[in-house]
Amino acid sequence: MEKLELLELIEVEQTAERTVFTFLDRDRGEVRDITWNTKKYDKDNNKWIASPEQEEKVEEWSQEYFNCSYADLANLVVQEIRRDIYGYDTFNSFWEVNQVNKFSLEDKGQIFSTTVTDVVEEVSGLKIKFMYEDKEYQSNMGWAKFVEGTGWFGDPVKKEKQKAKFETKFGIPFKDKDHLIGKDIMVEIDTAFGKPYADIKAFPKKKK
Numbered sequence: 001m002e003k004l005e006l007l008e009l010i011e012v013e014q015t016a017e018r019t020v021f022t023f024l025d026r027d028r029g030e031v032r033d034i035t036w037n038t039k040k041y042d043k044d045n046n047k048w049i050a051s052p053e054q055e056e057k058v059e060e061w062s063q064e065y066f067n068c069s070y071a072d073l074a075n076l077v078v079q080e081i082r083r084d085i086y087g088y089d090t091f092n093s094f095w096e097v098n099q100v101n102k103f104s105l106e107d108k109g110q111i112f113s114t115t116v117t118d119v120v121e122e123v124s125g126l127k128i129k130f131m132y133e134d135k136e137y138q139s140n141m142g143w144a145k146f147v148e149g150t151g152w153f154g155d156p157v158k159k160e161k162q163k164a165k166f167e168t169k170f171g172i173p174f175k176d177k178d179h180l181i182g183k184d185i186m187v188e189i190d191t192a193f194g195k196p197y198a199d200i201k202a203f204p205k206k207k208k
Contacts, residue, residue: 183203
């Protein structure tokens with residue numbers, strides 16, 4: 001990530017689905033685009049879907065960053081506007097993004113040891129985070145289903161199964177999941193349905 005200070009806004013392209021801001025970096029002779037989408041991307045079905053929640057977000061961003069409504073963003077180019085932006089390898093943003101890296105199919109079969117840095121419970125499942133080659137990755141224990149046009153909804157039956165799996169794998173009660181932070185783990189990169197994922201190996205069981 002790189003912070004680019006006070007770049008000049010030179011173009012705003014707006015459609016029913018998104019707004020693209022183009023900033024000029026004169027010192028480098030580069031342009032930087034930032035995109036705000038009014039729809040959410042459904043990865044399972046590979047398409048954009050309507051999202052009232054996302055529409056509300058872009059309206060709030062418009063007020064926060066430009067002091068205008070989303071509908072009036074196209075009029076910004078008549079003003080002299082400069083903004084700090086954050087540049088990443090594959091996108092740009094008005095704010096810093098906590099980016100979780102993903103493994104590739106070429107990584108399948110790799111096995112390495114690392115340490116758990118964080119454990120986060122969300123509606124969609126449990127995220128167990130760790131570092132690999134100075135970048136953050138995560139292993140997911142999911143228990144939710146994505147409902148088109150609405151969002152993620154937890155499945156209580158799947159959650160109970162994942163909680164039991166967690167306790168069997170790590171020997172820690174699920175309610176004490178934060179105790180996993182700082183523990184050494186062994187990770188293997190495997191694939192399922194053509195996609196790579198990080199499989200954290202079970203802890204050795206204590207001898208009775």
